Amino acid sequence: MSFVSSLHAAWRRSNSLLCVGLDPDPARMPAPLRGRADAAFDFCRAIVDATAGHACAFKPQIAYFASQRAEDQLEALIDHVHRRHPGVPVILDSKRGDIGSTAEHYAREAFERYRADAVTLSPYMGFDSIEPYLAYPGRGAILLCRTSNPGGSDLQALQVAADPALGAPAERLYERVARLASGPWNRASGELGLVVGATFPDELRRVRALAGTLPLLVPGIGAQGGDIDAAVAAGATPDGFGMVVNSSRAILYASEGEDFAEAAAAAALATSDALRAARRRLPA
């Protein structure tokens, strides 16, 4: 099954667009876990088990584990998701990007070591830096397109020249990324997606117009303040899916006390409810 087909199955099964981001920050660990050697794993496992019923995907961010020398805990966490919550895709957020020979090792890291279903990548080294990931059938590569941070405009909004061979007009760099990902780069059809921040609904609408039904990973709601209604109106596909809308801190740190998992479940339910309500408001 292609990565996009597994996402479709997850959207339908969960009836949710919510992706729970797993960013375990030692400085924000709930009191009962603080200082424990396996805190990152124990914390994320509790969050995963509490929120899986409200989520279409999980997105662990590799830096939070690597900076704590907790890569083994990330491996164990992804294994836990696969065993206890089969069918919920895991998107490894590592934003890699390198020449092909090195990218082969990053792809092995993501798909063989961590057994992620998809990985986030920076597209700015071009197609040969993406290609090694496409050698893994059924696994996805999600390319940074229009990121949620204010500085994303520094490069992604730059005007690039027309490309007659591609049939592309002069356009913004993020538009070119969307055009390439939905066209010539999507060789193993059904394996590419794009990252577009909820903080930029106008650009999200533009990417959706360019990228057809390509899945969009949409961070920026919750702690970054993106508007759920505006994001869903701009980014959903006609079937009301098409988006994996990530929230990390607003769910993970809903409470720093003993009740952290229950509080995360409540925050995940409220967010997935808000996303469903936004889908109901889409024009028929």
Ligand SMILES: O=C(O)c1cc(=O)[nH]c(=O)n1[C@@H]1O[C@H](COP(=O)(O)O)[C@@H](O)[C@H]1O
């Ligand atoms: O690729 C990402 O996931 C990503 C892209 C982007 O444009 N903006 C963005 O915030 N992210 C990630 O999404 C998560 C957002 O976290 P919260 O702001 O706490 O919901 C973090 O793990 C970021 O690294």
